[in-house]
Amino acid sequence: MAFLTQLLFHPFTWYHAHQLLAGQIGVDGLLALSIWLTLYSGQLTLANAGFMAIGAYSSVILTGGTTSTGPAAAGVHLPLAVAMLVGIALAALVAFVIGLPVLRLKGVFLAIATLGFGEALRYGLILNLGITGKGQGLNNPHATLTSGITPIWLALVVLAFLAWRLTGTKTGHAWAAIREDQLAAAAQGIDVARYKMVAFVLGAMVAALAGGLGAHLSFLIDSNDYTFTQAIAMLIWAVVGGIAFVIGPIVGAVLLTILPEVLRFTQDYRQVINGIILIAIVLFRPDGLFTRRKGTGNPSRLLRGWAFIRRSWASRRPQPAPP
Amino acid sequence: MRNTIQQLLNGIFIGSIYALFGLGYTLVFGLLDVLNLAHSEVFMLGAVVTYSLVALHHVPFLLAVPLGIVAGGLLGLVIEFVALRPLRRRGAPPIAALISTIGLALILVALIEQAKRGSALAWLWRDGANDVQFPAGKVPDRIWHLAGLTLPVDKLAIVVITVALMAVLAYVMAKTPAGRAVRAVAENPRAAQLLGVNVDRVITITLVVSSALAALAGILFALALNDISPYIGRDQVELRGLAVIVLGGMGSIPGTFIGGFTLGLLESVTILTLGTDVRAVGFVALFVMLILRPSGLLGRQTSERV
Numbered sequence: 001m002a003f004l005t006q007l008l009f010h011p012f013t014w015y016h017a018h019q020l021l022a023g024q025i026g027v028d029g030l031l032a033l034s035i036w037l038t039l040y041s042g043q044l045t046l047a048n049a050g051f052m053a054i055g056a057y058s059s060v061i062l063t064g065g066t067t068s069t070g071p072a073a074a075g076v077h078l079p080l081a082v083a084m085l086v087g088i089a090l091a092a093l094v095a096f097v098i099g100l101p102v103l104r105l106k107g108v109f110l111a112i113a114t115l116g117f118g119e120a121l122r123y124g125l126i127l128n129l130g131i132t133g134k135g136q137g138l139n140n141p142h143a144t145l146t147s148g149i150t151p152i153w154l155a156l157v158v159l160a161f162l163a164w165r166l167t168g169t170k171t172g173h174a175w176a177a178i179r180e181d182q183l184a185a186a187a188q189g190i191d192v193a194r195y196k197m198v199a200f201v202l203g204a205m206v207a208a209l210a211g212g213l214g215a216h217l218s219f220l221i222d223s224n225d226y227t228f229t230q231a232i233a234m235l236i237w238a239v240v241g242g243i244a245f246v247i248g249p250i251v252g253a254v255l256l257t258i259l260p261e262v263l264r265f266t267q268d269y270r271q272v273i274n275g276i277i278l279i280a281i282v283l284f285r286p287d288g289l290f291t292r293r294k295g296t297g298n299p300s301r302l303l304r305g306w307a308f309i310r311r312s313w314a315s316r317r318p319q320p321a322p323p
Numbered sequence: 324m325r326n327t328i329q330q331l332l333n334g335i336f337i338g339s340i341y342a343l344f345g346l347g348y349t350l351v352f353g354l355l356d357v358l359n360l361a362h363s364e365v366f367m368l369g370a371v372v373t374y375s376l377v378a379l380h381h382v383p384f385l386l387a388v389p390l391g392i393v394a395g396g397l398l399g400l401v402i403e404f405v406a407l408r409p410l411r412r413r414g415a416p417p418i419a420a421l422i423s424t425i426g427l428a429l430i431l432v433a434l435i436e437q438a439k440r441g442s443a444l445a446w447l448w449r450d451g452a453n454d455v456q457f458p459a460g461k462v463p464d465r466i467w468h469l470a471g472l473t474l475p476v477d478k479l480a481i482v483v484i485t486v487a488l489m490a491v492l493a494y495v496m497a498k499t500p501a502g503r504a505v506r507a508v509a510e511n512p513r514a515a516q517l518l519g520v521n522v523d524r525v526i527t528i529t530l531v532v533s534s535a536l537a538a539l540a541g542i543l544f545a546l547a548l549n550d551i552s553p554y555i556g557r558d559q560v561e562l563r564g565l566a567v568i569v570l571g572g573m574g575s576i577p578g579t580f581i582g583g584f585t586l587g588l589l590e591s592v593t594i595l596t597l598g599t600d601v602r603a604v605g606f607v608a609l610f611v612m613l614i615l616r617p618s619g620l621l622g623r624q625t626s627e628r629v
Contacts, residue, residue: 102614108358112569112613113614124607271430271432279423282423287415287416287419
């Protein structure tokens with residue numbers, strides 16, 4: 001409880017006590033955004049933990065990360081920004097290559113195939129290659145730690161804004177159409193395969209960015225941070241928040257990343273309470289916190305509340321006198 | 324050569340456990356289009372209950388096994404009434420049900436890993452997050468030596484039990500009124516309801532049966548590998564189960580059977596040829612299978628209806 005009162009009444013004290021948590025929340029927000037891109041276009045993909053790993057390992061290896069036996073890539077010391085760009089480009093390339101065959105699958109088959117990709121990447125490559133430390137993790141002497149928090153939040157705000165604007169464009173409308181009915185969308189002349197691929201590659205790039213930024217919050221990265229569990233966590237955030245709006249998954253990620261800290265007072269039974277809350281949320285709001293009302297396409301009550309406040313605020317401004 | 328045959332036999336042993344586990348996934352998915360991610364925790368709890376009956380309460384092993392299976396069946400009821408039915412009543416999308424089964428799985432793992440000496444659940448489990456083994460001499464451990472091969476009797480029994488159960492289940496699904504009801508609900512729940520099938524009852528029974536199978540798989544796994552912990556479900560079979568049902572073909576009982584043995588043998592062959600961590604092979608196989616033949620070895624090719 002102390003956690004919540006401090007957050008509400010002494011936000012600056014809270015921030016100084018929980019800086020790394022604040023960074024983690026931002027990273028989780030980015031990850032939620034990455035899976036939202038594919039969910040919004042109607043695809044249940046779980047490959048983002050893999051792309052996150054690609055971003056994380058690239059950014060650490062290329063900035064001079066070391067394995068237990070020496071430098072991961074001898075003589076390579078790129079600036080962090082360049083290393084991140086390489087990681088994002090690599091993730092985009094991998095996403096494009098595996099997307100070609102995999103995106104033809106639908107529903108749970110797509111989910112399982114992308115999950116298979118993530119785990120094959122982890123067990124097959126990361127745990128066996130010398131450059132990734134053969135599963136012993138990588139040391140990251142150039143971690144940015146707390147100075148990396150501002151870029152994380154900046155990235156989250158900018159990308160969330162861009163994603164929101166994207167929903168109003170031709171691409172956004174195409175994604176929504178594909179999500180509602182793929183066959184009807186194709187019949188309307190929408191290039192379904194292309195728009196699905198765009199969503200998948202963009203999602204992979206955002207996940208790689210989150211992985212790279214998140215990896216630099218600590219001195220050690222470990223392949224256990226990029227497992228099935230991580231992929232499922234992103235899905236949980238998105239579903240709890242609701243996928244109708246960009247803001248939903250981000251709010252879901254923020255709430256569910258803070259939740260374990262808030263529940264710290266329940267000690268041993270923290271995970272039990274966590275599970276109960278998860279079931280309760282999907283039971284009472286099966287479409288997520290932020291939804292559209294059925295049939296109308298209007299935002300549901302939670303968002304309408306905000307619109308109401310905004311309207312009444314606008315109406316308080318002096319109106320031009322009627323002629 | 325002898326080593327090769329031994330490894331292949333091990334692949335068949337472990338493959339039959341995968342098959343038994345995958346069966347429950349595929350039955351529930353076929354019926355509800357929901358991946359029941361609490362399934363692997365039923366597997367874990369079956370092993371835990373049997374272990375505690377044998378090691379803590381001194382129940383004979385052959386009595387503890389059916390009790391463990393019953394516990395698994397009861398857990399199936401919990402999954403249906405807590406995680407699935409309330410959401411179905413509200414017309415929630417399958418993805419919401421997936422999340423609620425994950426919530427249930429979190430709860431089950433956390434309850435067991437927090438159960439220590441002196442806690443409220445000490446009668447069920449008292450080793451927290453640690454691995455335990457069956458006490459020596461309390462479980463069947465007879466071994467046959469045949470032509471230089473080591474054949475533990477319990478592992479042979481596992482294969483026999485699996486094959487028999489699969490045959491019974493395939494028969495029930497194909498030939499009996501109960502099986503027809505299940506297939507009717509899987510095809511179209513609304514039409515089945517109109518034709519007088521009690522849809523909720525069919526779903527409940529399917530969950531109980533598949534959970535009982537998962538518990539049995541967990542017990543056999545604990546017996547074969549002699550390793551029990553709160554994490555065996557999550558770490559050992561959750562994803563392998565997915566590989567099994569994809570390899571065999573989603574919703575097909577004989578397919579799951581073949582998928583299980585295929586995965587077990589693939590892992591053995593990998594150990595023989597590469598001698599390395601075998602986990603990647605299942606995922607690579609799964610990935611390749613989904614790309615080449617998404618409906619699996621024995622699945623039906625379906626096309627979306629407009």
